[in-house]
């Protein structure tokens with residue numbers, strides 16, 4: 001069976017050149033490397049937010065450039081490094097994201113379930129404006145996880161969390177994704193997380 005993703009001679013402009021690599025389905029893959037080596041750019045290639053300048057990128061054996069971008073982005077969901085939340089309550093933030101995607105709003109119980117998975121089980125009427133960076137990061141993650149993509153791309157998902165919270169979130173996330181057959185691809189600087197949770201690690205060099 002074809003791997004989930006396969007890169008062949010992928011380059012971006014004159015600045016980035018990637019090794020030929022593949023990422024397997026239903027695994028937790030970590031992407032690591034020094035700042036500026038192209039980790040975030042690679043995640044953007046994987047859901048076609050950005051396209052390589054040359055080379056071939058295959059998704060389940062098909063040239064990603066030939067796939068419909070909106071459908072692809074629903075299936076391969078990118079959670080960016082920058083957290084974007086509306087100046088509203090937690091529940092209203094879920095509602096905004098679901099409205100935007102034209103999806104029916106999940107029940108309070110479902111919202112609470114995903115918040116708890118991400119270590120963010122705060123009352124639903126809490127205003128996101130009054131929360132810490134780490135709390136906001138977990139809520140943002142819970143919203144995206146609740147969309148139940150086939151592939152979840154996380155760019156530094158625990159950068160604002162202490163090590164204990166990072167471990168808890170990653171532990172829950174990995175178990176959940178395994179149970180639901182969601183492939184997890186994570187960019188992280190945190191070596192202890194990579195050590196604990198990676199099924200496979202890809203090291204990029206500039």
Ligand SMILES: Nc1ncnc2c1ncn2[C@@H]1O[C@H](COP(=O)(O)OP(=O)(O)OP(=O)(O)O)[C@@H](O)[C@H]1O
Nearest residue numbers: 013015016033034035036037038039040041042187
């Ligand atoms: N759209 C773009 N156009 C031109 N250059 C870009 C673009 N996006 C990223 N770059 C450059 O590509 C390089 C890699 O950026 P990228 O954000 O992928 O690195 P990174 O490994 O994720 O870094 P960090 O660990 O610091 O987040 C950087 O030098 C950056 O300036």
